[in-house]
Amino acid sequence: MNREIKKYPDPVLRKKAEEVKEITPEIKTLIEDMKETMINGDGAGLAAPQVGILKRIIIVDAGKGPLAFINPEIIRKSKETQVIEEGCLSFPGLFLKIKRAREVEIEAESEKGEKIRLKANGIFPAIFQHEVDHLDGILFIDRISFW
Numbered sequence: 001m002n003r004e005i006k007k008y009p010d011p012v013l014r015k016k017a018e019e020v021k022e023i024t025p026e027i028k029t030l031i032e033d034m035k036e037t038m039i040n041g042d043g044a045g046l047a048a049p050q051v052g053i054l055k056r057i058i059i060v061d062a063g064k065g066p067l068a069f070i071n072p073e074i075i076r077k078s079k080e081t082q083v084i085e086e087g088c089l090s091f092p093g094l095f096l097k098i099k100r101a102r103e104v105e106i107e108a109e110s111e112k113g114e115k116i117r118l119k120a121n122g123i124f125p126a127i128f129q130h131e132v133d134h135l136d137g138i139l140f141i142d143r144i145s146f147w
């Protein structure tokens with residue numbers, strides 16, 4: 001089921017999301033809904049606070065269709081950075097060049113409860129960092145820098 005995407009300046013976008021303790025049927029439904037909402041919105045990533053739910057869940061399309069990452073953590077960031085133009089489903093029509101780490105290593109749980117650990121490169125580190133930021137109430141407009 002498609003869910004409404006909260007647009008800036010909805011206050012929910014500034015709140016910190018809570019850890020997921022158990023993958024309940026409600027969490028599974030939320031994940032399915034988030035995937036559908038992301039695809040309908042033509043996005044590359046979506047975080048649960050963007051649909052108004054303060055849980056640490058992100059959806060990222062890493063090239064093989066949308067995947068859920070539960071309680072994602074960036075455990076390593078490269079010192080090297082890159083600038084990529086980003087959009088956000090909570091800011092329709094706004095595209096900003098943002099400087100972020102070029103490579104990241106992520107730890108999370110899959111929707112089946114399995115531990116995931118992966119190294120992302122290309123545009124995916126930017127997507128992961130953008131979505132993990134959402135879980136802490138940080139938005140890409142906070143990351144604008146002049147370089």
Ligand SMILES: [Zn+2]
Nearest residue numbers: 087088089090
């Ligand atoms: Zn976003």
